[in-house]
Structure formats: structure tokens, C-alpha cells
Amino acid sequence: MRTDMDTTHMTDEAAGTQTMQATARYEYGDADQVHERTVARPDIAADQVLVRVRAAGVDRGTWHLMTGEPYAMRLFTGLRKPSQPILGLDVAGTVVAVGADVARFQPGDEVFGIASGSFAEYAAADEAKLAFKPRRLSWEQAAVAPVSGGTALQALTDAGGLEAGQRVLVIGASGGVGTYAVQLAKALGAHVTGVCSTSKLDLVRRIGADRVVDYTRDDYLDGSSAYDLILDIGGRNPVAQIRRALTPAGTLVIVGGEDGGRLTGGMGRQLGALAMSPFHGHTVKNLIQKEHYSHLERLAEHLQSGAVVPAIERTIGLSGVADALRDLGAGRVRGKIAVVVRDDE
Ligand SMILES: NC(=O)c1ccc[n+]([C@@H]2O[C@H](COP(=O)([O-])OP(=O)(O)OC[C@H]3O[C@@H](n4cnc5c(N)ncnc54)[C@H](OP(=O)(O)O)[C@@H]3O)[C@@H](O)[C@H]2O)c1
Structure with a gap:
């Protein structure tokens, strides 16, 4: 009580x-x-x-x-x-x-x-x-x-295992989680491509993405670019399609998306992705962010240094x-x- x-x-x-x-x-x-x-x-x-x-x-x-x-x-x-x-x-x-x-x-x-x-x-x-x-x-x-920055940090590091020098694709780079993911990935030494809609390209460029892609105009999953780590925050594409843009040992972290049904939301897609995991060489992970101060303290270091604004x-x-x-x-x-x-x- x-x-x-x-x-x-x-x-x-x-x-x-x-x-x-x-x-x-x-x-x-x-x-x-x-x-x-x-x-x-x-x-x-x-x-x-x-x-x-x-x-x-x-x-x-x-x-x-x-x-x-x-x-x-x-x-x-x-x-x-x-x-x-x-x-x-x-x-x-x-x-x-x-x-x-x-x-x-x-x-x-x-x-x-x-x-x-x-x-x-x-x-x-x-x-x-x-x-x-x-x-x-x-x-x-x-x-x-806290929520968005903590989620981005856990997706990139705990789930994504990001290493300096890797190429990262952030699908949904202009939103709450994505604007932290772009900046944190840069701070951790990655080459970052951010995906968003036309009117927000300038924002994603301004926060430091090396490359920006407009999902309303370009097919960024056609396989012409390969990424070591993809964060799917936008959540609209089939997982098999996203995997085409991964390097052979690449990792996909599914963070969220608003395209699921009213009963389970994006969970159906996430469970489907896990079921297929044993049948290909990629690592596919679903993120459920942990609300714990240890992650906030890690995030605070990047905020206090000014690397993430x-x-x-x-x-x-x-x-x-x-x-x-x-x-x-x-x-x-x-x-x-x-x-x-x-x-x-
Ligand atoms: N797993 C977890 O623990 C966790 C934690 C936090 C959030 N989430 C989930 O993650 C998702 C994103 O959260 P948020 O706070 O970042 O939401 P948000 O601020 O609404 O941002 C959504 C992002 O998705 C992009 N997007 C929309 N349609 C897209 C499409 N067809 N293709 C590619 N990108 C598209 C948006 O780009 P434009 O605005 O440019 O269209 C925007 O960058 C939500 O579903 C949320 O519930 C999960």
C-alpha cells in the first residue's frame, strides 16, 4: 500500500x-x-x-x-x-x-x-x-x-552489438527513437544512413547522418547498399525484404512500427521474424527496452559530452x-x- x-x-x-x-x-x-x-x-x-x-x-x-x-x-x-x-x-x-x-x-x-x-x-x-x-x-x-534515447542506445549496443566503423541503417531516423539512434551511432563511430520522409530529410542530415534516404521516393532495401546493423524503427517492411540490405553476418534489430493489427500491433511481425531466424545467417532481434537507471546513466554520458543533443x-x-x-x-x-x-x- x-x-x-x-x-x-x-x-x-x-x-x-x-x-x-x-x-x-x-x-x-x-x-x-x-x-x-x-x-x-x-x-x-x-x-x-x-x-x-x-x-x-x-x-x-x-x-x-x-x-x-x-x-x-x-x-x-x-x-x-x-x-x-x-x-x-x-x-x-x-x-x-x-x-x-x-x-x-x-x-x-x-x-x-x-x-x-x-x-x-x-x-x-x-x-x-x-x-x-x-x-x-x-x-x-x-x-x-529517457524513453527514446534509452531505447536507441539499447538497440544499438545491447541488441545490435555495434562496433566502430560499421555501417548502420536507421529506418525511422526522424522520430523520437530515430533522432537519438542517428546521433548515438555516430558517437559510437559508425557510418550512418537515416531513412525518413521528404519533409524531414533536413532534420536527419542536421543531426549528423552521413547519408539520408527518402522512403517515399527511394527503395533503400534493393540490395545496392549493405549494412552491418539495421535498426527498424519505422516498421513497415517485411523482415525478409529488410534482410536483403544486410551484410552476410549482419544484424537486424526490430524496435517498433505502427503497421500491425489492433490486437497485437507490431508483435506479430516480431514473432514471425524470430521464427525464421534459424533458417538464415543473419541475427534478428526484437528489442524490449529496459527501464533501468543503468541505461540512463550510459545515455547521460553522451548527453553531458554534447555528442547527443x-x-x-x-x-x-x-x-x-x-x-x-x-x-x-x-x-x-x-x-x-x-x-x-x-x-x-
Ligand atoms: N521496442 C521498444 O522497447 C520500443 C521503445 C520505444 C518505442 N518503440 C516503438 O518504436 C516505434 C517508433 O517510436 P518513435 O518514438 O520513434 O515514433 P515516432 O516519433 O512516431 O517516429 C516514427 C518514425 O518512423 C518513420 N516512418 C513512418 N513510416 C515509415 C515508413 N513507411 N518507412 C520508414 N519509416 C517510416 C517516421 O518517419 P517520418 O516521420 O519521416 O515519416 C519516423 O521517423 C513505435 O512503434 C514505438 O511504439 C518501441
Whole structure:
């Protein structure tokens, strides 16, 4: 049971706050149900911290949590209604209370990471999903990094085994995950080709891709170029077709895509890819990113050095979240959108 009785340290401001502003919805559905509302401030469990949110990030996972699709996801998020009405995952802010078992943080620490319900003035976050905010980053920059940047890093290194000098193809280079994947692959010494649509070619070029390809005009999987590692973040092509663009010992990491059915989303494609793995020489892996601070700390090194700079399209307030989610669903966002929640200090 979560109660403030578990709390060892809480600032006076947090202790005196019973309600807060948040962006929430009470049913699965479209962005029309998403509104800024006054809700109860969350309590924390013994292994959690209460974060006073300075900024949050809009990501595809949040869009899926809004729609409740693929349906399989509802096994974990609430079958009929969302168990967490407040949206948002990415967070950056100041610790204002720590649970009794929390060892790594204390009130006043500046953190970034993942907290369910981050589109709010306060969010309860698991200690294990937070790291110290890289000092050189603004709140907005830190807030758009955890989910997308952490996913890109794990895809390239843990799943992809990237080595300096390798040729990497990033399918979906202009989006949340892709803009980090391009920059991280460059920072790790790869030659990077980024795939996106026409209007976003300039963005992908600007963040450092050696080569950009417009998927609306060019067949980048015709076999004329071969890659040691392909990250499939766009998710629209059959796996057999993508494998044509791999070197004989190349690796394909399937990160995601929005082309699957309403029941299982991209999972069907991922399972099919694994089933075929024993019958060819390529390595095919499905990524499920781990929400753990060890990955955030690795990501923080690249952010603090300046090798990776979050690509922020625009900054909004809590009342702008519904429009941001509409734009994300329609594929209109370039990189990431940041939500500024508290900027009074
Ligand atoms: N496995 C995991 O743990 C994990 C973690 C995070 C995200 N994901 C999933 O990964 C996917 C991408 O996430 P995101 O945050 O990067 O989404 P996003 O910001 O919406 O970006 C989507 C990207 O896909 C590209 N794309 C769209 N249609 C394409 C096509 N036909 N061919 C090639 N590329 C195409 C887009 O390019 P244009 O915008 O230029 O059209 C854009 O670069 C989502 O399905 C998300 O759920 C998985």
C-alpha cells in the first residue's frame, strides 16, 4: 500500500500540496478525451521518490497508452479503463520526497527518467527508473531523452552489438527513437544512413547522418547498399525484404512500427521474424527496452559530452498535450515535443 507514512523525507511544499494540475483521461480513446485537470497528488511507495516535475516528454508509448492499442497492452495497463489516468512517461524534475527504502536520492536532487503519470506537477517514480540529470541539459532536453534515447542506445549496443566503423541503417531516423539512434551511432563511430520522409530529410542530415534516404521516393532495401546493423524503427517492411540490405553476418534489430493489427500491433511481425531466424545467417532481434537507471546513466554520458543533443520540435504546456498527441499519431512530429510543467525556479 502506498502511503506518505513510508516517506522518510518530504519538503514542506510537497507535504502541503494535496491536489495538482495534470493532463489525464479516464477512458482509452483519441486525444479529444485528454484534458488538463485538477487531480490528487500521488503518494509514493517505499521504493519510490516524488518528483516535482519541471518538464516531461511526449513519446509513442504515451500515445499507445492513450489509445489502449494494441489491445494486448491492456493486460498490463487496465483491461476496460486505464489504471493510470494521468498520461506521460518521460520526466525531468526535482526530488521532493523519498520513500523509506530509497538510497540513491534525497530531496533537492535533479533527476531524469521514467515515471508513469509525468504530465503533472508531481509524479511518483520508481527509484530504479531515475538517474541524475545531466547538468548541461535544460529541463526540456532532459525530459525528452529517457524513453527514446534509452531505447536507441539499447538497440544499438545491447541488441545490435555495434562496433566502430560499421555501417548502420536507421529506418525511422526522424522520430523520437530515430533522432537519438542517428546521433548515438555516430558517437559510437559508425557510418550512418537515416531513412525518413521528404519533409524531414533536413532534420536527419542536421543531426549528423552521413547519408539520408527518402522512403517515399527511394527503395533503400534493393540490395545496392549493405549494412552491418539495421535498426527498424519505422516498421513497415517485411523482415525478409529488410534482410536483403544486410551484410552476410549482419544484424537486424526490430524496435517498433505502427503497421500491425489492433490486437497485437507490431508483435506479430516480431514473432514471425524470430521464427525464421534459424533458417538464415543473419541475427534478428526484437528489442524490449529496459527501464533501468543503468541505461540512463550510459545515455547521460553522451548527453553531458554534447555528442547527443535532443531534437526538440516544440515546447508546450499541460494544456497542449492533446494537440501534441494528435500530431504524433498523424506522423507530423519532427523528433520530440517537450511539455514544460513548472518553470518558476
Ligand atoms: N521496442 C521498444 O522497447 C520500443 C521503445 C520505444 C518505442 N518503440 C516503438 O518504436 C516505434 C517508433 O517510436 P518513435 O518514438 O520513434 O515514433 P515516432 O516519433 O512516431 O517516429 C516514427 C518514425 O518512423 C518513420 N516512418 C513512418 N513510416 C515509415 C515508413 N513507411 N518507412 C520508414 N519509416 C517510416 C517516421 O518517419 P517520418 O516521420 O519521416 O515519416 C519516423 O521517423 C513505435 O512503434 C514505438 O511504439 C518501441
